[in-house]
Amino acid sequence: MSEFSINDVGIKVGLEIHQQLATNKKLFCGCTPIETEEYSIKFQRKLRAAKSELGEYDPAALFEKSKSKSILYFANPESSCLVEQDEEPPHELDVDAKRISLIIASALKSKIFSEIYPMRKTVVDGSNTTGFQRTMLISQGGYLEVDGSKIGIQSICLEEDAAKILGDEGSVRKFGLERLGVPLVEIATEPFEANPKHIKKIALALGRILRSTKKVKRGLGSIRQDVNVSIKDGGGVVIEVKGVQQLEQLEKVVEYEAKRQHGLLKISKKLQGIEWSHNKNEDRKITTEQFKKCKSKIIQNAIKKNQEIVTIVFKNMRGMFGYSPYEGIRLGKEVAELIRFFGLGGVFHSDELPNYGIELNDIENLKEFLKIKNNAAFLILAVPFEMIDIIVDQIISRIYHIRNDGIPIDTRLATQDGETKFLRPRPGAARMYPETDIPPIIISKNELELAQKNIPKSWDESIKELQSIYEINLQLAEQIFDSKYIELFENIIKNTNVNPTFVASILCSTITNLERSGLDSSLLKNDEIRKTFEILEQKKIAKESIEIIFKNIMAGKSDNVEDAMNKMSIETVDETDLEKIIQKIVDENEQLVKNQKERSIGPLMGIAMKELRGKVSGETVNKLLLKNIQKKL
């Protein structure tokens, strides 16, 4: 095993940012996307691969089809209509989404097409009821500047977001329709050479350009980034990695993927030196009988589920499945990923056996039964009978591909721990078909000029402007700008006299801190936040109460400010009552006041705040106490 060094492989990276637009409407119907868990509509579908415009089947579509899941959709009439159910043709393209995408393209100096063709991008995993995602190429070219260097833009597309996956149940996959059809802008950069650390910075810069338009959604799930990774000797193969949730993950994912690709090239080279080919009739055999007594739990469970135990023999391949050019990179792992993709767990290769409850005598029996030679390798896998050929064919063709052509062209998924796993074959141009339900969209000179005029200020300018208008410091300005509360912040400042720095720090740090302690900020609606600051301005609550109120709401104990105030016994005290309370405290502690003079304010403050915490600010109490103490003296 050799040490992997990222600098030796000539890594190139492209970013794909998917950003939801804040139009509050879907791209091809008037529905409002609302998060929901209540579904009154439920229906079941099957999707089939259809031929492309050029008369070909898309490999990714065929592959998905071979998984043959049946799909169950759940819908809420508040957030979806017949369009999302694929029971009605799409309505016209939403003008807002079109306008915003043109502004974004103009901001990135991308060349906008004057005739745009809505396309159907085949997606038969069920995440689109239609079996395709509606997408259109808005522009190509352009760039963004990051730290003085230009990062090229490849393309900008406007497309529909997919349905939300709710989970799997056996061979049924469940989706919710509320997110389906939400407008997304997809920005793909040209591949650039950068070390993994810079990639994060570029992704951040792209995100900031989008946010500068103030027309994009913020918060969890509203922006997703895919990354394309290739290496110098990879023969032009670009691997698309989807589902990078956080920018922090990017760096690790890129490094792992480069290592995997370089490792596969080494495996490929080694495979080329081995005389191996697969014979359909001889090299794959059902060997369930031979494993009836095997102690492996995985195998026994599979047999119980009526699956077959299949053995695939690979002549002359001994050692190949376990060969590990770099740590964690093995042919065995590539195969296991593929099997897992079909929802199956059990695959063992000869280089790791005996192990996992498969004992030496199981192996000896198998070798004798199949007359496996010593220099051969074999895979043992548990598969439902009807899927044997589909799955074995997939494994064999993947190994052939690695040997003959190197890195297989996959779409991969980022894992939580920064690795990538097989998602599906990379779709080709055959997955695109014109959307016949919508005529081509013409972009007029007027629309282009309007978009030019509406190019937002750069991020730096926006931050400077925030600082000067609201007199807040740089850090707070950056935080509030990147947060999901920027519009709310400006709105609160416009409508109340509360100090901007205070508002910003509540929105950025107080809420974030509560979130870090495990509370849910999505429970705290913007209207409630706005109301809280209005109540504060009317001096009905103290500054200190805000955190108490938000904590209560974010913990799910109340759903509005009034409720939270009740629950936490936050009451408002009017000035005469307050006067009386303070006076009473001072009267009752007359001796203390006489003895300690002004210093008595310390202990008295404690007594007063016990009664008034959350109702009146400490500052006010302090002032009143001092006034009353002085009166007494």
Place this chain on the structure above:
Amino acid sequence: MPEYTGYEGRSLEFLKSNNIVVGDSVKILSDLTYSGIIMPRYEHSDNMHIVLKLNSGYNVGLEIEKIKKVEKNEITRKIIEKKGKIEPTQGLPKILLLSTGGTIASKIDYRTGAVTPILTADELNASVPELAKIANIDAQVLFSEYSENIMPEHWLAVAKKINEFEKSDYSGIIIAHGTDTMHYTSSFLSFSLAGFPIPIVLVGSQRSSDRASSDAALNLIGATKFITTSNPKGVYVVMHLDESDNTIACHLGTRVRKNHTSKRGAFQTIGGSPAFIIAENQIQENFSGDYFKIKEYQPKIKLDTKVALVKYHPGYDPNLLNQIVEMGYRGIIFEGTGLGHIGKTMYESVKKAKGKGIFLGMTSQCIDGRVRMTVYESGRDLLNLGIIPLENMIPEVALVKAMWVIGNYHDSEEIKKIMLQNVASELSD
């Protein structure tokens, strides 16, 4: 495919002067460099753009004015459909699949950019490989027309074609048909081919078969299962029961109507459940009894198109009715209000029509339910004027039946008799 599909004027000139045609792989130098295949252009578009399918698969329109240079690539990939052919399996039942067009056989039409019914019956068959496991299917194309372009002469052509297979080894006949007027065609076949010895099943789809979510395949599979399993004589319409892909409904061809513009489950049996429900591996029978009320097959493949369907509404101008009479129409089916009424203002014109010996039948625009013209005095007036109540016959079915009856019989008493006689389950209890 013509070499310049859809290109006109300047864009056509541009292609010719650069010596390129649709399907050529090119590199175009404009504000950027674009590589891809020249695609056909839709009619009704301007002639300032050419359409390019980029290597990414996206189609875009490029402004001719901005193009600086066009380079043709040596390797050109022509847009040629690869066609599948299915080999028959011994021992399976045989089914004849006739295609007439419709969404079920549709894919993109470069003339308009919308879909058009151009799939052949063979392609349709090949695109649903499951069919070959249930039956051996012979496919023929009759025509490629959308519903709205299917005319009575098309009904005649279909009926005549089917009549050729009265004595054949087919277990049944499937007709791929556009959905909008499918129940007119199914009605005509029901009357003209009354007693036909094997089931005739019309199948359509609400989503074209060029998309993964098409309902075409499942409707075809449902029809095939229905024929090979149940096999009762009759004319049926097989479509999705609802928005789900797991149940297919089989409706009686004279009791069915399209009741939604776009849903998969748009077809409904009026006044009852679908005759059969085809689920994964079983067929639920809601209809027992004979579809055709005559036992022997007696084809009567003739019709008279001089029959009008008149939907009465407040403010209907009686002169319109006079016009119909003057145009020599021989039958009028009213779609009256409620139990079967038309306003007093119509009486004079109705009298005139009756005087000319025109057959006058009454159905209801309520669609569901029976006309009953003895309940109110206006109904009785109309009966006296000679309008024949047509029970619970669906208006469109009554129209087709009147065309057929008038085309085959001439005596007005006989016309009236047959109109009220249950021929093919068009009247139900």
